[in-house]
Amino acid sequence: MDVERIKFERTGGFAGIRLAADFDVSDLPDDLSQTLRELLDALDFPELPAKLTGGELIPDSFTYSITVEAGKWHHTVITGDAPEDEKMQELLELLNRLARKKIKRH
Amino acid sequence: MHNHRHSLECILPEHMLEQIATKGSDAQKQMAMDNINVVYQLRAERAMRASLADLFAPTMPRAADGGKERIVYDVKRGTSLPGAAVRREGDPASADAAVNEAYDGSGITYDLYKEVYGRNSINNNAMRLDSSVHYRTGYDNAFWDGKQMVYGDGDENLPAEDRLFNRFTIAIDIIGHELTHGVTQFEAKLVYSQQPGALNEHMSDVFGSLVKQYQSRQTAAEADWIIGAGLFTPNVNGVGIRTMKAPGSAYDDPVIGKDPQPAHMKDYVNTASDNGGVHINSGIPNHAFYRAAMEIGGYAWEKAGMVWYATLRDKLGENSNFQQCADLTHQTAGELFGSGSLEQQAVKNGWAGVGITIGGETPEPKGCLEATLRFIGAAPS
Ligand SMILES: [Zn+2]
Numbered sequence: 001m002d003v004e005r006i007k008f009e010r011t012g013g014f015a016g017i018r019l020a021a022d023f024d025v026s027d028l029p030d031d032l033s034q035t036l037r038e039l040l041d042a043l044d045f046p047e048l049p050a051k052l053t054g055g056e057l058i059p060d061s062f063t064y065s066i067t068v069e070a071g072k073w074h075h076t077v078i079t080g081d082a083p084e085d086e087k088m089q090e091l092l093e094l095l096n097r098l099a100r101k102k103i104k105r106h
Numbered sequence: 107m108h109n110h111r112h113s114l115e116c117i118l119p120e121h122m123l124e125q126i127a128t129k130g131s132d133a134q135k136q137m138a139m140d141n142i143n144v145v146y147q148l149r150a151e152r153a154m155r156a157s158l159a160d161l162f163a164p165t166m167p168r169a170a171d172g173g174k175e176r177i178v179y180d181v182k183r184g185t186s187l188p189g190a191a192v193r194r195e196g197d198p199a200s201a202d203a204a205v206n207e208a209y210d211g212s213g214i215t216y217d218l219y220k221e222v223y224g225r226n227s228i229n230n231n232a233m234r235l236d237s238s239v240h241y242r243t244g245y246d247n248a249f250w251d252g253k254q255m256v257y258g259d260g261d262e263n264l265p266a267e268d269r270l271f272n273r274f275t276i277a278i279d280i281i282g283h284e285l286t287h288g289v290t291q292f293e294a295k296l297v298y299s300q301q302p303g304a305l306n307e308h309m310s311d312v313f314g315s316l317v318k319q320y321q322s323r324q325t326a327a328e329a330d331w332i333i334g335a336g337l338f339t340p341n342v343n344g345v346g347i348r349t350m351k352a353p354g355s356a357y358d359d360p361v362i363g364k365d366p367q368p369a370h371m372k373d374y375v376n377t378a379s380d381n382g383g384v385h386i387n388s389g390i391p392n393h394a395f396y397r398a399a400m401e402i403g404g405y406a407w408e409k410a411g412m413v414w415y416a417t418l419r420d421k422l423g424e425n426s427n428f429q430q431c432a433d434l435t436h437q438t439a440g441e442l443f444g445s446g447s448l449e450q451q452a453v454k455n456g457w458a459g460v461g462i463t464i465g466g467e468t469p470e471p472k473g474c475l476e477a478t479l480r481f482i483g484a485a486p487s
């Protein structure tokens with residue numbers, strides 16, 4: 001899959017403060033974009049259902065939305081904070097980190 | 107092909123979705139099907155959670171002496187709960203501040219419920235209070251997982267100048283908030299979505315704030331009514347996460363934005379995110395409670411708190427909405443303090459101050475119907 005853009009959103013949590021970021025994958029350092037592509041491939045992201053189960057109704061847990069775009073194609077997956085798949089957990093951690101980096105203070 | 111979700115700004119009523127699914131264009135049908143699937147999936151998850159709670163119930167760890175027993179665990183930045191036990195009931199203080207905060211905070215929460223409301227722990231059957239600290243790395247959150255409390259350390263993994271959050275045990279009302287999610291799970295079982303979800307959040311904020319007031323023996327007038335004071339680092343322009351006194355004014359910051367909480371029904375936020383805005387619209391009942399408690403005066407946990415506690419325990423159900431909560435707290439105040447009493451009057455006035463009339467009709471949240479009509483091309487121009 002030749003991913004071009006990723007839109008990431010984290011909502012909910014005790015604080016209820018939204019964290020969102022929109023990345024052009026080509027803007028990321030090579031090692032990060034490589035890791036990202038590998039995770040998406042390992043997850044077979046285009047074939048994932050639109051909604052993964054995993055803790056959404058646990059009070060104060062986070063909900064994540066990940067949209068992957070390639071040309072005119074796009075696919076969105078919504079997941080809770082505790083997806084069963086470890087690769088998905090890794091992907092969430094990576095996107096969280098990238099999103100926090102993007103909003104860092106200058 | 108079409109396995110992505112076309113989301114609307116609000117969750118549509120099911121009858122409307124079914125209508126669109128049978129009579130709409132192909133694209134409209136697809137949208138409706140996607141939404142119906144989400145609704146059904148949510149319902150299945152709810153059913154599963156309810157049965158999980160029943161399943162857990164007999165195996166909930168019980169305090170050894172049938173009273174207060176706390177255990178604090180250290181997850182050591184991992185994910186497998188609960189982690190290693192590091193402080194048990196009666197143990198001396200640890201060198202780790204998060205461990206002591208979780209221990210002391212859950213103890214004071216137990217005391218408020220026991221001494222004021224006569225409740226023996228979360229399940230009213232001496233359930234042991236388990237807390238895990240140091241969950242994951244850079245975890246800006248705390249939650250109740252159905253059996254125990256879990257706390258992250260905030261942004262401990264970032265350079266000091268980039269940190270927004272401190273550790274989540276730092277404010278005692280957060281601990282009271284999480285434990286109250288447990289109480290709600292055993293009592294009203296409010297579904298964690300839309301208005302019932304916002305009431306679930308509201309109850310956690312009410313008793314979280316009361317735990318803090320009880321600890322400091324503050325009257326309603328002396329209390330700050332802030333939820334999560336001290337959780338933000340000095341990098342954030344804000345006093346806390348929410349305020350029951352003036353919802354919408356807790357923070358206003360260039361990085362994290364502005365506190366989105368409404369203080370009145372006219373500003374109710376229709377959104378699909380955050381399970382239908384459960385942490386947003388809770389501002390409305392939160393402010394009603396604040397107004398009632400201020401009018402009654404004195405220690406808020408004694409009268410206003412008692413009314414809310416009895417309502418949560420005996421009257422609210424899993425699908426209760428704001429109007430029903432208003433009507434039921436008013437009814438409870440009448441039962442506890444007398445019909446027409448000053449306390450009952452204060453509850454009525456509290457709700458009136460946020461735009462909810464006792465015995466009135468719940469206005470259909472604005473925006474939902476309009477969005478639907480616009481989507482199917484039938485909006486009035
Ligand atoms: Zn909560």
Ligand SMILES: [Zn+2]
Pocket residue numbers: 108110
């Ligand atoms: Zn489409």
